[in-house]
Amino acid sequence: MVAAASDGFATLDAGTDWRLVLTVSPPSTTESAADIPSDAPKVNVALRVQFLEEQGYEPPSGTLKVLEDERGFLNTAAGDGAFRWQLSEEEGTDPLDKGGLWIWGLFKEPLYPLLRLELDTNGLNWPSGAQFPAGRLNVTLPHSRSKTRGTVLSSGSLAVRQVVQYDADLVGLSKANVLELRPCGEGRADAVL
Numbered sequence: 001m002v003a004a005a006s007d008g009f010a011t012l013d014a015g016t017d018w019r020l021v022l023t024v025s026p027p028s029t030t031e032s033a034a035d036i037p038s039d040a041p042k043v044n045v046a047l048r049v050q051f052l053e054e055q056g057y058e059p060p061s062g063t064l065k066v067l068e069d070e071r072g073f074l075n076t077a078a079g080d081g082a083f084r085w086q087l088s089e090e091e092g093t094d095p096l097d098k099g100g101l102w103i104w105g106l107f108k109e110p111l112y113p114l115l116r117l118e119l120d121t122n123g124l125n126w127p128s129g130a131q132f133p134a135g136r137l138n139v140t141l142p143h144s145r146s147k148t149r150g151t152v153l154s155s156g157s158l159a160v161r162q163v164v165q166y167d168a169d170l171v172g173l174s175k176a177n178v179l180e181l182r183p184c185g186e187g188r189a190d191a192v193l
Contacts, residue, residue: 008148008149008150008193009148009149009150010149010150010151010152010191010193011150011151012051012052012053012060012062012151013050013051013052013053014050014052014065016050016051016150016151016191016192016193017048017049017050017067017191017192018048018049018050018051018153018189018190018191018192019046019047019048019189019190019191019192020046020047020048020049020139020187020188020189021044021045021046021047021187021188021189021190022044022045022047022073022137022139022158022185022186022187023042023043023044023045023158023185023186023187024042024043024044024045024124024132024158024184024185025040025041025042025184025185026040026041026126026130026132026184027132027133027159027160027162027182027183027184028182028183028184029182030182031180031181031182031183032183033157033183035183036183036184036185041126041127041128041130042185043124043126043132045069045071045073045124046070047066047068047069047073047074048066048067048068048192049064049065049066049067050064050065050067051064051065051085051115052064052065059086059087059088059089059112060086060087060112061084061085061086061087062084062085063082063083063084063085064082064083064084064085064117064119066083071124072122073121073122073124074119074120074121074122075120075121075122075134076120083117083118083119083120084117084118085115085116085117085118086115086116087112087114087115087116087143088112088114088115088116089112089113089114090113090114111144111145112143113142113143113144114140114141114142114143114156115140115141115142115143115153115156116138116139116140117138117139117140117141118136118137118138118139119136119137119139120135120136120137121134121135121136121137122134132184133160133162135160135161136160136161137158137159137160137184138158138159138160138161138181139156139157139158139187140156140157140159141153141154141155141156141187141188141189142154142155142156149191150191151191153188153189153190153191154188155186155187155188156186156187156188157183157185157186157187158183158184158185158186158187159181159182159183159184160181160182160184161179161180161181161182162179162180162182163177163178163179163180164177164178164179164180165177165178166178
């Protein structure tokens with residue numbers, strides 16, 4: 001039996017509403033969040049959502065149901081209107097290196113330290129006139145499980161995909177466009193119990 005959200009047990013299904021707060025800044029000019037100026041404008045976007053898990057997938061994944069978006073930040077008309085999430089391991093880890101999390105899953109419930117979420121967004125305007133670009137926003141939140149609280153999502157990072165142009169040769173005659181993730185703020189999710 002699945003515990004109800006009113007019991008204080010959070011889940012990644014329709015039984016739990018989540019408050020997702022995205023603190024959006026202008027994207028960094030490099031791949032480091034430390035390069036975002038401390039005085040850069042910030043906009044808080046609060047959403048009420050549900051994580052709906054699709055059964056039968058490993059690692060667990062599903063869609064995000066948006067219950068409330070007061071700012072109209074999410075672009076529900078893009079694509080099929082469904083936002084995807086997936087639990088995953090740390091980037092750059094080899095599952096075969098030192099046992100990996102998949103071996104742990106043979107004996108216990110697998111541990112996935114990250115929840116990754118992709119959102120199609122509309123642009124945001126700051127009072128200075130600058131604009132946050134519309135497009136795909138990647139949200140990465142630390143994920144854990146507690147015996148008493150259920151699913152726990154912590155504060156994580158936001159990033160946008162931007163095309164960056166590089167010189168493809170030493171002389172500078174050829175250019176190459178590369179799609180890179182650029183940090184653009186922080187996000188957090190709290191279960192509404």
